[in-house]
Amino acid sequence: MQTLISGYRTTLSNILSNKQTFLLSVATITIAISILGLFLLLFFNLNGLLSSWNREEQVIVYLDDDISSSQKENLEDIFSNNQQVESTIEVSRETAWAEFQSNVSDNLKPLLSLEFNPLPASYKIRFRSSDNRLSHIREFSKILETQQGVESIEYGEEWISRFEKFMVFSKIFLFAIGGLLSLGLILIISNTIRLSIYSRQDEIELMLLIGATPRFVKIPFLLEGMIQGLAGSVLALFIIGGVHYYLKSKFQSSIDAMGMDFQFIAEPFLFGLIGLSVLVGFMASYISTFQFLYLLNKK
Amino acid sequence: MQTLISGYRTTLSNILSNKQTFLLSVATITIAISILGLFLLLFFNLNGLLSSWNREEQVIVYLDDDISSSQKENLEDIFSNNQQVESTIEVSRETAWAEFQSNVSDNLKPLLSLEFNPLPASYKIRFRSSDNRLSHIREFSKILETQQGVESIEYGEEWISRFEKFMVFSKIFLFAIGGLLSLGLILIISNTIRLSIYSRQDEIELMLLIGATPRFVKIPFLLEGMIQGLAGSVLALFIIGGVHYYLKSKFQSSIDAMGMDFQFIAEPFLFGLIGLSVLVGFMASYISTFQFLYLLNKK
Amino acid sequence: MIQVFNVVKMYDGSNPVLDNISLEISKGEFVFLTGPSGAGKTTILKILFGWESFETGQVLVQGINVGKLTHRNVYTLRRSMGFVFQDYKLLPNKTVFENVSFAQEVIGHDQKKIRFKTWEALKNVGLTPKKDAYPAYLSGGEQQRIAIARAMVNSPAIILADEPTGNLDPDIAIEILKLFEELNQKGSTIIFATHSQEIMKAGNHRVINLNRGKVVSS
Amino acid sequence: MIQVFNVVKMYDGSNPVLDNISLEISKGEFVFLTGPSGAGKTTILKILFGWESFETGQVLVQGINVGKLTHRNVYTLRRSMGFVFQDYKLLPNKTVFENVSFAQEVIGHDQKKIRFKTWEALKNVGLTPKKDAYPAYLSGGEQQRIAIARAMVNSPAIILADEPTGNLDPDIAIEILKLFEELNQKGSTIIFATHSQEIMKAGNHRVINLNRGKVVSS
């Protein structure tokens, strides 16, 4: 405890007497964590965008015109028992015809003069997003096709599969880039802290010579590394917040039109960033001081 | 020239006598440039993906059944005179009907029994991608509508506008993140080089004291910064190449299905990365040495 | 207090820097250590301080077997000693006052005591007016006196002074010598490495004369 | 050769460190500069070297008006001078040989000449066996001799030696003094700051005595 308190005091005076290298390290950490944070921001918003696209119906089940109500109940049971179905909307023949009439393109106008309603009633089904959604939809469609009262099944296989692939592609890329980015920035932060400790070898040596315990030598450096990590990440959060605010105020309108909101990084990730940064500061200092002490002792 | 040669020799011996800080700086640059490069890789491939989506037709011009050939020529002139039109495909009434028959969904099957062909001939037009494509398409459609022989115009306004917005959104994000990333990593690289020069203040001071010209002092540091930048960026390119090769061999099949190829960073950008890194190395060294010389002189 | 038996020290495996040295210094003694440049004076002081290893032999300091100390517990030895380094080893980023008080912080003294003792030590070497200056802004002799103040400030049982008056003018050098003698009177054992005949004459203590790693006279 | 007129130097704006100093040293002269710790010896050498500014007065060295030099052309002055720094200023990452040859590289000599002259200079101070060692692995006196070798290696017209024998034993100190005298014979003007009465007696040259920034005797 005594060591911690005086270690704390020593840390402060160390920082004050090596202002410039301390500030350079903090600046580097700030930048590195900002980059990570902006990437997270991108990740969250792309994710939001992708999942807003997910809101659309993926399967339409067309019904026989003479479907019985027990057959209908049977179908609805099947829908509600399936874990992956998110929602179903029932569309009656009349609604379908009305919708068709209002949406029909000019060149199909002649159809409007038909005296009968050629359109069937239907269920529009939306599925939860999951990795194997497409194959699940295929299987589920096969089951539905065999049910009585079902005329036909329509699902935009091509569009769904393209979309799913895009999702997979994006996820691979986001995770790969995100992983490499985190790893890279962590390495950068620890390199920076090590460089800043390198310039203090003499100090470490002197402390040991005038009777400091190895722990007393390490603690101020560890604390300093953690303070650098903390300061850097907190500054970074302000920067990320600023960028978010700017983008939001500038582009919210065009984003609105896409039916989504500009999201900020989720709270656990914010604290995760700070924690990560402090941890990296600690580890880098620990490894560097450990290395010095080891080298000094070998000498 | 003499200064350059001996500066070169001094640089080498400097690097050898400060191996560890040199390597730490190079490692940091390698990581930073790798991150930038991976981002470029992402950018190029997303761009490829987006532009493959761009290949689809955006406007369909339906023709009167009794259009004259001079009216047709007039239309084709309009198309070919418009800078933004990328290609046009003519679809005859027969082709349209055949396409419709093969594509029609089950619930519209009753239409197939019609005795007449309700579909008009058409032109499918594809536009070059540009920022104001949507508004251009709107204007162009208005012009076409007034032409004789044109029955109606169809364009998927909603889909196009959503897609355009997605493009805009992606571009803003890619550019914003890319810009901040570049800026951030450049700052990190220069901070690192400055930290590594900081530990050599005594050396700079001594050189000046024993009669070196300011230029002689600067040159080895500038060369060293450039070598760090060069070494770091070349190593980074190997890393990026490795990641690209890995992703390609692992995911090419699923990417193939999307009708696109895994692209590598275009050559000019590769050289751009190296050049940027060398330039940053140079600038950082220049600023740091300049700063020291300035401080020394003030003292 | 200090016993050195048949110590051999080689840096590069060939020429011994200390060649079978034996010494005995009793508690409360004041000895001069002298000899030409490169004779091994600094090396022997470093060995007593647990700062250099040695090939063969035994070193006992205050009953501690120095050869057996590891880096984890060598601080126990060093806390009972003050070392005036030949190259001062001042921290350039700390002021004079901080440099001296740092030596006490490191071994965990409390803040009030530190201020008082630092002040005292600076007064002894005549540097109170410079207490807020950084080492780079001091003359060579002033820097040397900070190094002396730092070694004395904890009133250690043993003081190893490596050429502590090399950069001082004769008057101040004699004053510093007197300071060491006062501490010696109060019980500290002192080993004072020096080249200066004048200092050795003024001190009139036992002189250990090294040459090429051997004790020539003692 | 060297003329100093009414120079006043203050570091902190209050106490002058050099208080209206005037000096004249002619070409080929050998002078000792002495005075108590903090008297201003190093400061005056630094001023002659264009390393410190001064408030008022005039300094002429080899016809160069030192006060008018800017940092862009001060190297012309320094190339005609050798400076033995009181704190040596050796580069820890270079070997003894590199430290000495560095001083010639910096002013653009060619490689062959450098090797030869470095070797010569190391022989003069008796350090050829240590030529591949790093400064941290040398004794205090050995380090001091590298600093001397480096200052001499370009056979400069003027040598400013700041306490160059503080860490040397009397025998070697006298040898070093002889070395300076040889250079002096070959035409170098030498200013030798020292505290040692023995050296000044052995040299028997003009002595400039400073105290509190004033010339007490000359």
Ligand SMILES: Nc1ncnc2c1ncn2[C@@H]1O[C@H](COP(=O)(O)OP(=O)(O)OP(=O)(O)O)[C@@H](O)[C@H]1O
């Ligand atoms: N770390 C080291 N590695 C290799 N050799 C060393 C090391 N330290 C000292 N030496 C060599 O050991 C010898 C004795 O050195 P030491 O420092 O003990 O001499 P000294 O008596 O203190 O001399 P001085 O009066 O010049 O300070 C010298 O020749 C020196 O070069």
Ligand SMILES: Nc1ncnc2c1ncn2[C@@H]1O[C@H](COP(=O)(O)OP(=O)(O)OP(=O)(O)O)[C@@H](O)[C@H]1O
């Ligand atoms: N850069 C500086 N800033 C402020 N004060 C300084 C600076 N350099 C020296 N001084 C002060 O100027 C005075 C003279 O210093 P100088 O180094 O010239 O003394 P000196 O005669 O060389 O002493 P010594 O024999 O101890 O080396 C001293 O009191 C010192 O503290």
Ligand SMILES: [Mg+2]
């Ligand atoms: Mg020694």
Ligand SMILES: [Mg+2]
């Ligand atoms: Mg001095």
